[in-house]
Amino acid sequence: MTSPPRATLATYPLHDGGGLPLVLLHGFPLDHRMWAACAQHLPAGTRAIGVDLPGAGHSDLDGSPPSIEHAADLVYRAMVAEGEGNAVVVGHSMGGYVALALAERHPGFVAGLGLVSTKSTADTDEARAKRLRVAAATDDSQTVDAVLGMPAALVGATSTEHRRHLFPSLDAWIRAQSPASVAWAQRAMAARPDRTAVLERFSAPVAVVVGAEDTVTPLAEAEHMVRAAAGSAPGTAAGNAALTVVPGVGHLSPVEDPQAVAAALGLLHNQVVAHH
C-alpha cells in the first residue's frame, strides 16, 4: 500500500458548503487572505478552500527550485491529501498561472477553471528580466522592500480614489511574506511557459474575469484566453468560456470588488455542477 502524498501547503476553509469545492489560489505577493472577502459573497452552500502557495502565508518552501509546475503539483497533493478528487480551480494572477499548470498536469482534478485577472501568455523578455532583478534585490536585502510599492500599481484608478481603506491590509499582507518566498515566486513566474494551448484543450467550463482598469493583465489578455477556451468546445456561440469585465477595478479584482467576482465564480460553479 502506498502512503498518501505529503501535503506541504496550508489550506483554509473560506466558505462553508458541500459538494464540489472552489479552490482559490492567490496572486503575488499575497496569500489566501486576498480571497477572504470574495469567498464571503459566494452563493450559500458553495464550499471554498483557500491555499497558501509555496512560501506564502503559512506554507513553507520545501527546497525545490522555483517552478509554477511544482506549485501546481503541491496544490494537487494538498487537495488529494484532504480527500478532494475534483475541484473548480480559481486563480488570481499568479494563482491563475498555477491553475493553468494544474489543468495541464492534473486534468482529471480540474472540473472547471476560474481565471481572474491573469493571463495564459508567458512573460516578455523585459518582464522576465525585471522579475529576476526583483528576486536578486530581495535576496540581497533580505527584505520585501522591492515589492512594497506594488499595491499602487495593482489597484485601479477608482480604488485609488475611492477605496483607500484597502491599502493598509494590502501593505500588511505583503509585509507578512518572507523575502525567500517573494524571490522564489518571481523566479517561478519568470520561467513559466505560454499555456494558451492548455485552454485550447480544456473542455470543461471556464470563467475569465478581468477588471476594466487592469493594466497588469489587461482586457486583451482576458479576451485571448476566452478565445482559446471557447474554441475548445465548438458548437455554441461562446463555447465553454464566459468573460466578465468588472467595472471600476484594476488588477486586484477580488479585493477591489469581491461581490462582483464572487457572482462570476458562483455562476461558474453552477455551470460546472450542471456539466459534471
Ligand code: MLT
Ligand atoms: C500577481 O498579481 O500575482 C502578479 O501581478 C502576477 C505577475 O506579476 O505576473
